[in-house]
Amino acid sequence: MRVERSMENIDKCLCMKCISYTGHCKMKNAPENFLKLLENYKETKHYEKMYCAYEQSHCIKEMQKCLCSKCDIYHKYKLENIYYCLKTGGQEKSPRTEA
Ligand code: SF4
Numbered sequence: 736m737r738v739e740r741s742m743e744n745i746d747k748c749l750c751m752k753c754i755s756y757t758g759h760c761k762m763k764n765a766p767e768n769f770l771k772l773l774e775n776y777k778e779t780k781h782y783e784k785m786y787c788a789y790e791q792s793h794c795i796k797e798m799q800k801c802l803c804s805k806c807d808i809y810h811k812y813k814l815e816n817i818y819y820c821l822k823t824g825g826q827e828k829s830p831r832t833e834a
C-alpha cells in the first residue's frame with residue numbers, strides 16, 4: 736500500500752529517532768527538509784525522512800538498527816520491508832537486516 740505523503744504521517748515517522756540516521760546526516764539534511772516542508776513535500780521524489788514514501792537517503796549509508804517495524808505508519812500501510820533509507824522500497828527482512 737502506498738504511503739500517503741501527509742504532514743500527519745511525516746510526524747509519525749521514527750527515522751529521526753533511529754541510530755542509523757546519524758547526527759551528521761540530521762544536521763546536513765535539516766535545511767533541505769525544512770524547505771521541502773514549506774514548498775513541495777507532496778510532489779518531491781526525495782525527502783530525508785519517511786523513506787517508505789520517498790526514495791532512499793542520499794546520506795545514510797550504514798545499517799545499524801531500523802525502527803520501521805515499531806512505527807505506526809508501518810502497520811497502518813501494512814509495510815513488509817525495513818531499511819527504506821538504504822534502498823528505495825526497502826530491504827526484505829532477513830537475519831542480516833533484522834532490527
Ligand atoms: S528507514 Fe529504518 S533504518 Fe532508516 S532511518 Fe528510518 S527507521 Fe532508521
Ligand code: SF4
Pocket residue numbers: 747748749750784785786787788802803804806807808809814819
Ligand atoms: S516505516 Fe520507517 S520510514 Fe516509514 S514512516 Fe515509519 S520509521 Fe519512517
